[in-house]
Amino acid sequence: xxxxxxxxxxxxxxxxxxxxxxxxxxxxxxxxxxxxxxxxxxxxxxxxxxxxxxxxxxxxxxxxxxxxxxxxxxxxxxxxxxxxxxxxxxxxxxxxxxxxxxxxxxxxxxxxxxxxxxxxxxxxxxxxxxxxxxxxxxxxxxxxxxxxxxxxxxxxxxxxxxxxxxxxxxxxxxxxxxxxxxxxxxxxxxxxxxxxxxxxxxxxx
Numbered sequence: 001x002x003x004x005x006x007x008x009x010x011x012x013x014x015x016x017x018x019x020x021x022x023x024x025x026x027x028x029x030x031x032x033x034x035x036x037x038x039x040x041x042x043x044x045x046x047x048x049x050x051x052x053x054x055x056x057x058x059x060x061x062x063x064x065x066x067x068x069x070x071x072x073x074x075x076x077x078x079x080x081x082x083x084x085x086x087x088x089x090x091x092x093x094x095x096x097x098x099x100x101x102x103x104x105x106x107x108x109x110x111x112x113x114x115x116x117x118x119x120x121x122x123x124x125x126x127x128x129x130x131x132x133x134x135x136x137x138x139x140x141x142x143x144x145x146x147x148x149x150x151x152x153x154x155x156x157x158x159x160x161x162x163x164x165x166x167x168x169x170x171x172x173x174x175x176x177x178x179x180x181x182x183x184x185x186x187x188x189x190x191x192x193x194x195x196x197x198x199x200x201x202x203x204x205x
Contacts, residue, residue: 035182038165045158052151063140070131084117104189162188
């Protein structure tokens, strides 16, 4: 038998390859990959939400110290912000939080409370002209407001990604794949507190 003959794959082997390619194409064409793709997009959107909330949290200590230098008598407001930040950062969140209704609700409520406390802290500048003109305070205020805008964008993107993912789990043909190959995929939680309630008020002069 010649070397050329040996190099030709057996006929059955070639049929198996063709069959495998056809099965892969069929699965792809009927939405087999849609659930894992949507899942990863939603998880990436969740990570961005967490990144922006963390950025806001990192700005707060400097803001508190700056305000304290001009308005020590506002100790109750300062303490409220410090406590709200501590409560928010004490909650452990990860990729699994989006499929844990209780943990997700706890995270959302803590962030909402922090938004409210932060808004009250920024509002006290009305009574302190020196604070309103302090460059460090103005820079921090601008950074926080910019971060709030990024949080809003990240939240909207996450909500849309989760909507797409949850829809796939509950509609044909995704519900078939969810009941067979992707049994571990569960619906993800989304925000129920409105964007307006979460946003820190902007104080302009």
